[in-house]
Amino acid sequence: MDRADAVASLIVVALMLHATWGLLRDSGRVLLEAAPEGTDLNDIRAHLLGIEHVVDVHDLHVWTVTTNLPALSAHVVVEDSCFTDGHAPQLLDQVQACLGGHFDVEHSTFQLEPAAHVTHEPGTH
Known part of the structure; x- marks a missing residue:
């Protein structure tokens, strides 16, 4: 049971890191007034x-x-x-x-x- 809790915790942490990275990337582009991705x-x-x-x-x-x-x-x-x-x-x-x-x-x-x-x-x- 303890292992299941640890694995579940790691999965939640991974999902949170993934969501955080997207949020930081998008907000950073806005704050830095960067060109939208793929702009030529x-x-x-x-x-x-x-x-x-x-x-x-x-x-x-x-x-x-x-x-x-x-x-x-x-x-x-x-x-x-x-x-x-x-x-x-x-x-x-x-x-x-x-x-x-x-x-x-x-x-x-x-x-x-x-x-x-x-x-x-x-x-x-």
């Missing part, structure tokens, strides 16, 4: 560059706000005509739809910039 910034950038009128994407950041809630911010360089003919808001809708549809990112912030603006940002990454 190059893939996200490529999708955004595939949208018509998008010239470049820089300062792309993805982090975890809470468990299963990724957030994204980026500077999106678009053709100057997007600002002169007034279709920048529609382009913003396309960019956000791209993220929501392909990468399940619902919380995003974009700064749309005309192509001529690139000379004002020497430290882009």
